Amino acid sequence: MPPAKKEVRPSTRGTRTRAPAFLKNLRGVKSWKEASAWLESRGIEDIECITPDQAGVARGKMMPSSKFTSNTSLALPSAPFMMTISGQYPENGNGFEYPEDDGDLKLVPDLSTLTAVPWEEDPTAAVICDLVHQDGRAVEFTPRNVLKRVVAAYDRHGLKPVVAPEIEFYLVRKNPDPDYPLTPPVGRSGRPIAGGSGYSIAGVNEYDELIDDIYHFSESQGLEIDTLIHEEGAGQLEINLRHGDPVELADQVFLFKRTLREAALKHDVYATFMAKPIQGQPGSAMHIHQSIVDKKTGRNIFSAEDGSETEAFFNFIGGMQKHVPNALVMFAPYVNSYRRLTQAASAPVNNKWGYDNRTTAFRVPRSDPNARRVENRIPSSDANPYLALAASLACGLIGINNKLQAEPPVLTTANEDEIDLPRGLLEAVDLFEGDEELAGMLGRAFTSTYAAIKRAEFETFMEVISPWEREYLLLNV
Template sequence: MPPAKKEVRPSNRGGRTRTPAFVKNLRGVKDWKEASGWLDWRGIEDIECITPDQAGVARGKMMPSKKFTSNTSLALPSAVFMTTITGGYPEDGNGFSYPEDDGDLKLVPDLDTLSVVPWESDPTAQVICDLVHQDGRAVEFTPRNVLRKVLAAYDKLGLKPVVAPEIEFYLVRKNPDPDYPLTPPVGRSGRPIGGGAGYSIAGVNEFDELIDDIYHFSESQGLEIDTLIHEEGAGQLEINLRHGDPIELADQVFLFKRTIREAALKHETYATFMAKPIQGQPGSAMHIHQSIVEKKTGRNIFKNEDGTESDAFFHFIGGMQKHVPNALVMLAPYVNSYRRLTQAASAPVNNKWGYDNRTTAFRVPRSDPSARRVENRIPSSDANPYLALAASLACGLIGLQKKLPAEPPILTTANEDEIDLPRGLLEAVDLFEADEELRAALGQSFCATYAAIKRAEFETFMEVISPWEREFLLLNV
């Protein structure tokens, strides 16, 4: 943290008070001096110093803004990043070892992410933090640093990934008792929302006031929504983000999830990013569009000079075809995630690719050659955005480095016959641990920690007796 800074005051040259331009930034400042002025100009009282854990949940500390800009050291226990979604901790083994001292990790605010928290009643700001050890080394197993590691490998090759996530989610009625199934909400018409309303403007209009709050909250934080649509599911919406830097886009998804949940709660509704929240309804995906450009020229390496597909394009796809099944646990991280990945559905269970073919795992949308990209349709919306991006880009990177060949594109329906992906969480963890090239790309300590967490979560799930078991086994076996 920085030493105490003098308060930034507007200049008063020629008798006029001039407000520094940076204080009007909706998102981000360049240094601590600007941060102090930015907070002071807005009258910010509190600031949330947050960072994503392995599940993508915001962890951190809140403090008065004056303390934030003083010589204050921020830290979190390392155990925060070894916690399961239920709040438990994995057992030692398979390369994972729980630190005996549970020492502190230092939070380092990324001032590029400074923004307001628009749903709070008191003036509040937020900033996303990175994690470092006490000696300043990056903590390898924290999600933001895992993505940074993958991007650093691209940087060494003179390359830069460009991504654009699409996030699907459901609005559902409040459900304080988890024993009861989720149900679609009631819209402004006063009737429960039905399914089959893909791209329906009337479906979007059912939630006008809630969506207005999503837009307002997002604008206040400097978050850019490209488009918003109603998806096929009952009360299912999708937000598309503009393409850009992977860290910035992961940050946006991280903040969008908070924003959408808060907007929904304001209207007495839940927003859920579960992969399969309602039986009989479509699952929720987080599709990731990816292209790779040369840092010096900005040229998309997926095209040749004549606009045709380059060798790098096919190698990137080849890497995804070979390694994404092994990385599935980062793209489909929970038992529920695999309920979405079913045959003859819009979610793929294959590792095929095709041109504008939505039944394949990897779709190449129709576009100008300079905008050629590969859409990974496998990730579900419950995935941690930092880890999903890291996994997808790491698989493509291995393909580029190893010059892996791609299979021929699929021209027909690809999701009705072969199943090329793991069918459950434990199988996915086994494949993840066995892929040495993937472990090297992501970091050994992260892979061991993440696998241990997923095994522990599965054991917790196995303690719960489901309605299916009571219905079909209770009196029949």
């Protein structure tokens, strides 16, 4: 019997099918087909469909991933976007009217923001959504749409804004009772870290394991942290994000705030973005670096070919100087925000500008001409990133459009002079409502809604009796 012939199979070397590149994306896909494959490859069970409200808080719905990819219709009422931080609703008036039907708004997922939620035990993903009316029109008063409106205004002029936020925050001990002051957490040394630790590496190392989780959670979501430092306050840190598109960077700050809070809770502490969480300690800012690029040439319009400043550069600063005080309620949105804006402190209370001058509201850092930018140092870290970016860029564009002239730069300390900004929330709201050019840029449906919310929040604050009143008024008046 002849031996059996050995079967010769064709070689498969070099022909193995490679996984599509998009499956490796940490954040974002281009289509629903890619979304389905991306979710399946990670075994994702649940999807958080989220969108920022006026405070920057995530609102939305959670659903199984199979339902998410089956072309299901998502909707939210308008109520969450007309609500104060304490869950109340403003009174009608001054252009604001609460819709009688409170009809549904459509949630439209932006698949470019699809990312994992690394702190969840079950495989979970999140996607940021836009809000549109039933006929497809963008909802004018929602924060992400407000920022998109401002970016579109730049686009109509052939311009593209580029931004880089810097976010300061505090780590504090857990404090379930709001009647007690916040205190710094205990680090690995077993002692609470003291203030005056700006740029201290030892201060950062006090929270090594927590910071490792911050980096891990951020990397898992494709959040591009540039640097992390310890700031001046006790337990105060700052994280800088890499520069880029305003909407994308606002999305990153939105996700980053969630990430920080979750990482902190894992280590039994709070991360807070309050502007002034601890009495006697520095406030927390969200500085915004801004430059503008010509879309055709890719050139930074703040710099001429010879490297000198352009007229557009000075016009942008002129717009900031004129309109930022009127937009302050978008940079300092709460009563607590104004505790940070005090004379002779690290936060500016002026509308001046200078070269590498940190006492001015608008600082021009030292840089090469192609990286020339304007840093807005007024916003506090409690600001909604979408609204802070929208307001800052809107003020600059108004300056460019109207060819507003900047005042001369300040070469000395500017924060000990007269205060150029509103001193409180109601004064800021009054100025905000009176700026017609700003309202035209941001959208009147938004400005009337936002102003009504801020007035309602102030009235809620006035119902609370503070420790200062009990200490100094109880037995003395």
